[in-house]
Amino acid sequence: MPEIKREVRPVEVNYVCDACGKGMMARCADMDPGTGAIEHRCLICDHRQTFHWREYPRIVHIGPDESI
Numbered sequence: 001m002p003e004i005k006r007e008v009r010p011v012e013v014n015y016v017c018d019a020c021g022k023g024m025m026a027r028c029a030d031m032d033p034g035t036g037a038i039e040h041r042c043l044i045c046d047h048r049q050t051f052h053w054r055e056y057p058r059i060v061h062i063g064p065d066e067s068i
């Protein structure tokens with residue numbers, strides 16, 4: 001297979017706090033390798049929330065014709 005290239009652009013994905021609706025959630029502990037649980041906390045109100053196999057904020061790359 002030949003090497004192929006395409007242009008993509010980076011997009012930041014954030015999660016807005018469910019408790020206060022203002023702060024962004026940020027990872028505050030390492031992922032549990034068994035369950036994939038990653039604890040996050042709100043940068044404004046300190047609300048804790050656990051996501052599984054997902055981390056915020058994160059950067060994804062999308063092609064020019066793809067939607068977010």
Ligand SMILES: [Zn+2]
Nearest residue numbers: 017020042045
């Ligand atoms: Zn909050």
